[in-house]
Amino acid sequence: MKYLENQTEELLSKLQTEDLQSLPTAATAQANPSLEEEIATQMDFEKLTELCEHLKDAVQEILRSGGLYFRIFSRVKSADSIARKIQKGKYGTEENPKNIQDLVGLRIVLYYYDDLSICREILENTFQLIDGWSRSKYSSNEFKATKINGVFRFPEEYFKLYKREAWNLPIDTTFEVQFRTVFFEGWHEIEHDMRYKSLLPDDEFWKGSEELSRVLNCILANLELSDWSLVQLFDQLSYNHYKNANWELMLKSKYRIRMDESSSLDSRILDLFDRNREVAKQFFKAERISLIKEMLKLDNPSVDYNLIVRLMNKAEVHNEEIAAICDSLASEQEERPYQKIHLAKLESSILFHLEQPLLHRETRKSETEFANAASILYKWARFKLGSVFDDIPADVSSYKNCLPGYQLKIVYQPEGTLFSLKLDHIDSKSIGTLWHFHASVKPGEDGNLQFRHTTSMDMPRGLSAHATFSRPSFLTDLSNKVGIMDIVRLGSKAHFATTPEELDQGIQLVKNPRRRLPVILIAQCDPESGCSSNNGPWNHDMNTFTVNGTRLAKVVGNYCHVYMIDHALVESYSQFLSCSAQDASGSICIFWQESKMKKRELYTRKMVIDTQFDFNRFAFHDVNIHEKAFRHKLAQIIKDEHVAI
Numbered sequence: 298m299k300y301l302e303n304q305t306e307e308l309l310s311k312l313q314t315e316d317l318q319s320l321p322t323a324a325t326a327q328a329n330p331s332l333e334e335e336i337a338t339q340m341d342f343e344k345l346t347e348l349c350e351h352l353k354d355a356v357q358e359i360l361r362s363g364g365l366y367f368r369i370f371s372r373v374k375s376a377d378s379i380a381r382k383i384q385k386g387k388y389g390t391e392e393n394p395k396n397i398q399d400l401v402g403l404r405i406v407l408y409y410y411d412d413l414s415i416c417r418e419i420l421e422n423t424f425q426l427i428d429g430w431s432r433s434k435y436s437s438n439e440f441k442a443t444k445i446n447g448v449f450r451f452p453e454e455y456f457k458l459y460k461r462e463a464w465n466l467p468i469d470t471t472f473e474v475q476f477r478t479v480f481f482e483g484w485h486e487i488e489h490d491m492r493y494k495s496l497l498p499d500d501e502f503w504k505g506s507e508e509l510s511r512v513l514n515c516i517l518a519n520l521e522l523s524d525w526s527l528v529q530l531f532d533q534l535s536y537n538h539y540k541n542a543n544w545e546l547m548l549k550s551k552y553r554i555r556m557d558e559s560s561s562l563d564s565r566i567l568d569l570f571d572r573n574r575e576v577a578k579q580f581f582k583a584e585r586i587s588l589i590k591e592m593l594k595l596d597n598p599s600v601d602y603n604l605i606v607r608l609m610n611k612a613e614v615h616n617e618e619i620a621a622i623c624d625s626l627a628s629e630q631e632e633r634p635y636q637k638i639h640l641a642k643l644e645s646s647i648l649f650h651l652e653q654p655l656l657h658r659e660t661r662k663s664e665t666e667f668a669n670a671a672s673i674l675y676k677w678a679r680f681k682l683g684s685v686f687d688d689i690p691a692d693v694s695s696y697k698n699c700l701p702g703y704q705l706k707i708v709y710q711p712e713g714t715l716f717s718l719k720l721d722h723i724d725s726k727s728i729g730t731l732w733h734f735h736a737s738v739k740p741g742e743d744g745n746l747q748f749r750h751t752t753s754m755d756m757p758r759g760l761s762a763h764a765t766f767s768r769p770s771f772l773t774d775l776s777n778k779v780g781i782m783d784i785v786r787l788g789s790k791a792h793f794a795t796t797p798e799e800l801d802q803g804i805q806l807v808k809n810p811r812r813r814l815p816v817i818l819i820a821q822c823d824p825e826s827g828c829s830s831n832n833g834p835w836n837h838d839m840n841t842f843t844v845n846g847t848r849l850a851k852v853v854g855n856y857c858h859v860y861m862i863d864h865a866l867v868e869s870y871s872q873f874l875s876c877s878a879q880d881a882s883g884s885i886c887i888f889w890q891e892s893k894m895k896k897r898e899l900y901t902r903k904m905v906i907d908t909q910f911d912f913n914r915f916a917f918h919d920v921n922i923h924e925k926a927f928r929h930k931l932a933q934i935i936k937d938e939h940v941a942i
Contacts, residue, residue: 333380339464345373349401351455352472355912356403359423360416363589364554364600366408367416368479374400379468389467398427398448399473406482409553410524413445413476415586419593420474422916424449425909427471445476452912454933480520539581544570547581548605552588560601565622579614580606587612593917643729647940648767649752651856653787653813655738656780657745663714667746668693670738670779671709671716677771678705678718678734685722714746715739731755734769748781766936768855776855783814783858791819791850791859794866803860804873807888815857815889815935819846821864822883822902843883843902844928853935874899885931893938900927 353371360367379397387393407413417430431446451470463470531550538547545562570577591608592598607623610616655670657663675693682705683689686698689705693716696707702723709716717737724730733753741747752767772781773789781787784806794800807816821841839845842861850859862870864882871881876899883902889895905927915925 332383333376336376336379336464336466339466340376341459342373342376344459345401348451348455348459349373349472352401352452353403355452355455356405356420356423356474359419359593359914360405361555362595362597363415363419363593364552364556365412365416365589366553366555367412368406370404370406372402374402379466383467394467396467396469398469398471400468400470401451401472402475403472404475404477406477406479408479409528410478411528411585413478415589416476417445417447418586419917420447420449423913424452425911444481447474448472449474450911454912478524480523484517484520535581539577542571542574542577544577545602547577548602551581552585552605554588554592554600554605556600556602556605560603562602562606563622563626566603566606566619569618569622576614576616576619579616580609583609583613590917643731643755643757645753645755647751647753649750649769650940651772651781652747652749654741654743654782655746655748655775656782656786658780663744663746664711666779667711667714667716667738670746670748670775671711673771673774673778674716674718674736674738675707675709677769677774678707678720681720682722727756729757736769748775766940772855781855784809784812785858787814787855787858789851789854791846791854791861793861793863795863797866797869800862800866800869803862806858810891812890813892815887815893815938816860817846817849817853817857817931817935818860818862818870818886818888819844819849820862820867820870820881820884823864823867843905844885844924844931849928849931852932856939857935885927887931887934889938898934 349371353369357369360369374397379400382388382397388395388397405416407416420426427448427450429447432444448471451472456470531553535547535551538544538550544567548562549556588605588609591612592600598604603623603626606619607626610619610623655666657666671693679689679691682703685700685703686696686705688698689696693709694707695709696705698705704719704721706719707717715737716739718734720732720734722732724732731754733755734750736748736750738746738748750769750772752769754767775781776788785802792799792803794803803816803818806812807818819842822843824841839847841864846859846861853859867881868878871878874881874884874886876884880899880901883905885900885905887898889897906923908923908927908930910926910930913922913926915929916922918925
């Protein structure tokens, strides 16, 4: 990004050459109108506000998954506020070339003091932190409000929402997170208005009222003591409940997480704790952060006493009898709460597009292949809108009907080998959202059947970043029962190259100019590199691959080719890549189709392991972080390119 060019540079130059003494003081100064107008012109604040809300939602969902008690606030800096900062000459000048980093700000207010370190770790592992954390510094005999700030890069997947060209201003594409405790929240607001914005130095601010300054320190000391005392209080309360064998209350006061208040601990666990207090003691002494990390691995858990025991037993206690009891208990998943969304201007987005020939076998009649494909699409449409249009025939036929919010048109002409459907419906959960599905099967130029499908959506601007990809559910059926082709057959399984001939087939596919979909080649690691704990046959140990290609193919295999290459072939493969065998070993390479006009993307094993993710939602999952996170990244790259037509 380039800063301080064109008109912005001229505006700043004017500010620097003016007689600053003639300007109003900072307390009463108005931002330069020209600069403020320039900022408003260059930056889309409506989109930035939407981006800010998505960031807030993402952080909120993560912290809620951990059961933490918190409140979260967000804001986007206004054009006036940005102009004031630039006007002071502290940003974007030769003397002060640094950029504003808090364009978007999140403030997280925590109920418990010990959650500060826990949340810092969560955020560090989820987003890409810049330059470490900023904390309040004070001596042992000095009291200041606890303040922890961190600056993170905008996650690329969220910043895609900002469609306008980047601004020419001294502003980084970063956001700031501030952590505070609930006791200091009110104090921070007072301090910000009464002291931070004041032009007077601190000794002048309290001149003639030094005794009040001392009282202020006493207030701060009491706030800090309250933070510390609250945690100590619940720790002591937990111990008291442990001594009195109040097991549920012991767990509640020990772990201090949001949970179902109506739940109760299973009677078998209560009985075990009564019989064996040493087991109960292990749960009392376990680390609270272990529970929170285990909860972050779950998808919207329904938190009760039994879940706490199950997760802590898995993480720290490891009692076989507890494990057996927990295995017999069914964990209910908490449903996402419905949130009303206000109507807004609709934007259209293509969420899926695929246009490929279907597989033709000499042993099958083309009429049979057409009938099978038409039946799969027809059954899908009938299943989607059967409850709306109850007169849809059971057998494949032409059909047309519409109701407010719903429309279905099917054209079935077996004599002309033509099937097409157009299906539109409102979204039953998201207000103001319309889905559109267009699919067809008909003969192509070569006489073989051609399949085409597009899924699109019209949605309010506030939802436009949430829906980026949506594969139709019938695609797997069509692929398995009929077959989708792109030079070779596509499918939800990876191709394994274990012989030179199989490697050559993969390379020839990459070189084929008629190929219309991307190819991902994943080379096996050198077993001597220590990439796996099992040096047995590679096809029995996916850990010998930097990324698990079989799982990747299940996600993208119907619109992307996935090949896994035996390490014995890496030397030959490296010659094709024009790189060393060391770089080829464990590498991942994406070869785009010619229509994309993009160079191949090669990721060595070292690059994958060293990758820093700007938004790593898998940081607290059981599997090794880089494999799952990078596999997700690969799938997202393919999905993003797939809909960019």
